[in-house]
Amino acid sequence: MSEELRFDGRVAVVTGAGAGLGREYALLFGTRGAKVVVNDLGGSFQGEGASKRAADVVVDEIRALGGTAVADYNSVVDGAKVIETAIKNFGRIDILVNNAGILRDRSIAKTSEQDWDLIHAVHLKGSFKCTQAAWPYMRKQNYGRIIMTSSNSGIYGNFGQANYSAAKMGLVGLANTVAIEGEKNNIHCNVIIPTAASRMTEGILPDMLFNELKPNLIAPVVVYLCHESCEDNGSYIESAAGWATKVHIVRGKGCVLRTSIDEKATSPEYVKIVWSKVTDMTDAKHLDNISQASGYLLEVLENLKEGKIGGIEDTFKYSSKDLILYALGIGASLTNQNDLKFLYENHPEFTAIPTYFVQPGLLLSMTSNLVASALPSGSADLSNILHGEQYLEICDDIPTSGTLTTTGKVFDLMDKGSGALVVTNSDTYDESGRLLVKNQSSIFIVGAGKFGGKKTPIAGVIPIINAPNRNPDATIHYKTSEDQAALYRLSGDLNPLHIDPDFATLAGFKTPILHGLCSLGFSVRAVLAQYANNNTLLFKAVKARFSAPVIPGQTLKIDMWKEGKRVLYTTTVVETGKQAIIGGYVDLKDTSAKL
Numbered sequence: 001m002s003e004e005l006r007f008d009g010r011v012a013v014v015t016g017a018g019a020g021l022g023r024e025y026a027l028l029f030g031t032r033g034a035k036v037v038v039n040d041l042g043g044s045f046q047g048e049g050a051s052k053r054a055a056d057v058v059v060d061e062i063r064a065l066g067g068t069a070v071a072d073y074n075s076v077v078d079g080a081k082v083i084e085t086a087i088k089n090f091g092r093i094d095i096l097v098n099n100a101g102i103l104r105d106r107s108i109a110k111t112s113e114q115d116w117d118l119i120h121a122v123h124l125k126g127s128f129k130c131t132q133a134a135w136p137y138m139r140k141q142n143y144g145r146i147i148m149t150s151s152n153s154g155i156y157g158n159f160g161q162a163n164y165s166a167a168k169m170g171l172v173g174l175a176n177t178v179a180i181e182g183e184k185n186n187i188h189c190n191v192i193i194p195t196a197a198s199r200m201t202e203g204i205l206p207d208m209l210f211n212e213l214k215p216n217l218i219a220p221v222v223v224y225l226c227h228e229s230c231e232d233n234g235s236y237i238e239s240a241a242g243w244a245t246k247v248h249i250v251r252g253k254g255c256v257l258r259t260s261i262d263e264k265a266t267s268p269e270y271v272k273i274v275w276s277k278v279t280d281m282t283d284a285k286h287l288d289n290i291s292q293a294s295g296y297l298l299e300v301l302e303n304l305k306e307g308k309i310g311g312i313e314d315t316f317k318y319s320s321k322d323l324i325l326y327a328l329g330i331g332a333s334l335t336n337q338n339d340l341k342f343l344y345e346n347h348p349e350f351t352a353i354p355t356y357f358v359q360p361g362l363l364l365s366m367t368s369n370l371v372a373s374a375l376p377s378g379s380a381d382l383s384n385i386l387h388g389e390q391y392l393e394i395c396d397d398i399p400t401s402g403t404l405t406t407t408g409k410v411f412d413l414m415d416k417g418s419g420a421l422v423v424t425n426s427d428t429y430d431e432s433g434r435l436l437v438k439n440q441s442s443i444f445i446v447g448a449g450k451f452g453g454k455k456t457p458i459a460g461v462i463p464i465i466n467a468p469n470r471n472p473d474a475t476i477h478y479k480t481s482e483d484q485a486a487l488y489r490l491s492g493d494l495n496p497l498h499i500d501p502d503f504a505t506l507a508g509f510k511t512p513i514l515h516g517l518c519s520l521g522f523s524v525r526a527v528l529a530q531y532a533n534n535n536t537l538l539f540k541a542v543k544a545r546f547s548a549p550v551i552p553g554q555t556l557k558i559d560m561w562k563e564g565k566r567v568l569y570t571t572t573v574v575e576t577g578k579q580a581i582i583g584g585y586v587d588l589k590d591t592s593a594k595l
């Protein structure tokens, strides 16, 4: 054990110290050398009556233990008088534990104004008045330790305690500001959130818990918080039953509700769409002060201004398990030994199939109204949406797990007559801000054309490249499984079009169809197997146009033409002879197999 923590020369005022927690604090301070003012009005726990006895008994106890103490019988609402007792008797005030409290439990419907006012007077106003009265002395001596007593009833709410909960949460707010204002004068203010068996909690807590909630188990925590060696200021400490912890308020990462600084308004409908992001607490953080809170807002605005957010932002987390699930979803199989490195996380060359990284961009589109926001109607229904084209470029080394940030925006909108074509661009970064992946998706909204828009793409929309007019240099067949879409969807694209027969009918298909990106994954596997010896490091980019649907269970024929480091390909459904992907190509950094 380290050196005994002493309070010699210090004067401590403990309010409501006639019983329960306050008594334990007062006794411990007294045995540690502090001169103690034992404040207690001596009323009932409902705030009725007053007697000197409660405080006197504790004073006697402290004296019997060899300590120094005086009683004070004032109401904490007369804070100046309470502090005056300390000054008159001991000449100073170093420690103030705002502990006095009463209960007036009623449901909100039955809480009278008097119930409300009385609770606020004792808890909140009393703590304020005592603190304010002690303040000039503490400032002058450049030292002070103040405790505010909050409660889980305030932090979480508790049936029948509206008045008490509000006052207890009010004390947290009071402590926050007192901590800031006192900092430069070495006045620290912290919050204790105790759960103790006392006359206030008897009958509320279960017996088993009640019997273990001894106030003397909390006193050491409060007494330490009041010691000069304790550097905490503005902390909330919860303690009960011989246990203590710090409590934090955290703020989620949040979600930007507009796509550019020029967008002057957002809408309740949009808020509804992104609500899961607004309320996502996965990356929640504690902020140390109000400047950090507003600082982040400024950052959001700066990013919007500089076009850095340039649209919607999303977080994408993945692990080796996700990579394996994806690999299975696009047909990787242990029947091919070369695929083991995609399916076994302990394989020395375990790696992602690069097309996995179409997911961050796609999921961003699917969980926001990015696509709909581009349309004149402002709305789009999944039953009318088909994946038209995809471009993916890997820009840097891809880790096998991570938390990535994707920013996405609408890049172009075309009126194709039979439908509208929305082109979205997204960039995906790792935690250090390294650009890992670029995606461009063209989404065909069937029936949303003829709105008078332009037909041709702007520069920057990556065109498809038609296959050469010669026999393919290589062909690979892959049979998809009847459960291919059921498996693939687990990687994130939960569009019911791929699994729900009723939804497929609604969208105009006889049966659910395969995800376009699943067919793309199969096709890239073929190119990597044929021309890169399955070495994913050689993969640079892929482009595809989804020209006809694929039904799970059909066989894909991937025809390939090698032109330098570019491999052009088409993907045909063997059973129907229809081309499912046209104009596709894979750019390799190098090739490892000759024609």
Ligand SMILES: CCCCCCC[C@@H](O)CC(=O)SCCNC(=O)CCNC(=O)[C@H](O)C(C)(C)COP(=O)(O)OP(=O)(O)OC[C@H]1O[C@@H](n2cnc3c(N)ncnc32)[C@H](O)[C@@H]1OP(=O)(O)O
Residues within 6 Å of the ligand: 362, 365, 366, 371, 372, 380, 385, 386, 387, 388, 389, 416, 418, 419, 421, 442, 443, 444, 446, 455, 456, 493, 495, 497, 513, 514, 515, 516, 517, 545, 546, 547, 548, 549, 550
């Ligand atoms: C918000 C959330 C985002 C959701 C993201 C996606 C989620 C996924 O779950 C969805 C999917 O995976 S769907 C499955 C994969 N996709 C498909 O199966 C679509 C297959 N393609 C088709 O059916 C038709 O091409 C079809 C229907 C697309 C077009 O056929 P037609 O209407 O007959 O058009 P056509 O007469 O051939 O051509 C008209 C103009 O459009 C251009 N075009 C055609 N197909 C295109 C395509 N796939 N992509 C881009 N442009 C396309 C043509 O070039 C033509 O333009 P122009 O007149 O200027 O030459």
